[in-house]
């Protein structure tokens with residue numbers, strides 16, 4: 001994939017993608033010491049809008065706080081910067097990546113005195129899982145457990161956390177599955193490598209709670225709000241692995257994944273393909289992000 005021609009925001013300046021360079025010894029590249037966000041914009045009848053921008057920027061700033069990184073940019077400045085990147089590149093459906101990192105090539109692990117840089121890039125983006133967004137994914141429960149807050153702060157969206165995601169995803173794909181599902185160290189269901197997970201059972205939604213070693217996803221929250229609005233019961237609690245195998249429906253949520261059905265776990269089929277509830281939630285989610293649901297228009301930031 002080439003991103004030539006794109007303009008990115010780097011430390012308050014808009015520069016060409018090709019000109020936004022870092023030395024190969026950059027601290028965050030060696031040690032995974034960056035923090036980041038994944039945000040989307042969508043086309044609506046009133047122009048391009050970024051979905052839940054305020055919540056994503058708030059999480060970005062919280063990730064920075066957890067790691068004592070001083071970004072030097074406020075919530076308002078970062079929100080404006082995200083919008084400017086989408087607008088400058090004339091993007092409609094895009095994936096936006098704010099990233100803060102130690103832009104310093106001293107070899108030591110300590111971050112003391114190291115310079116922090118922030119960039120925001122945005123690229124045209126469609127379905128993260130391709131046609132599986134409609135047809136569903138075949139997943140494997142990973143033998144790797146999700147990291148937990150006694151090891152690393154899972155609330156922070158930090159680069160280093162994603163080596164845990166990568167190894168679980170590799171294992172799943174090496175075994176000819178399409179995505180991994182990670183469990184906590186106690187064996188309870190946590191989440192996907194970059195997605196939260198939901199089960200549908202007897203018409204109710206069940207999802208691992210905040211104490212299940214998950215990144216508390218913004219899409220997860222959106223789906224819970226949709227479900228509650230439509231009168232569905234939502235349970236946030238510990239979810240046992242067995243419950244995946246006997247679920248009526250299962251789906252992932254995430255900014256990238258949106259609402260993606262899971263049709264098979266460890267070779268066991270889930271229902272008969274993507275279920276009715278999953279499809280309805282996916283449709284409602286799509287309507288909201290495309291500005292078709294007035295009750296949720298407050299979540300759209302027009303560029």
Ligand SMILES: Cc1ncc(COP(=O)(O)O)c(C=O)c1O
Pocket residue numbers: 038191192193194195196214215216217218219220253254255256
């Ligand atoms: C580990 C992990 N869990 C869950 C999610 C879903 O979060 P969100 O819906 O805020 O994108 C993501 C994506 O950011 C993630 O990386």
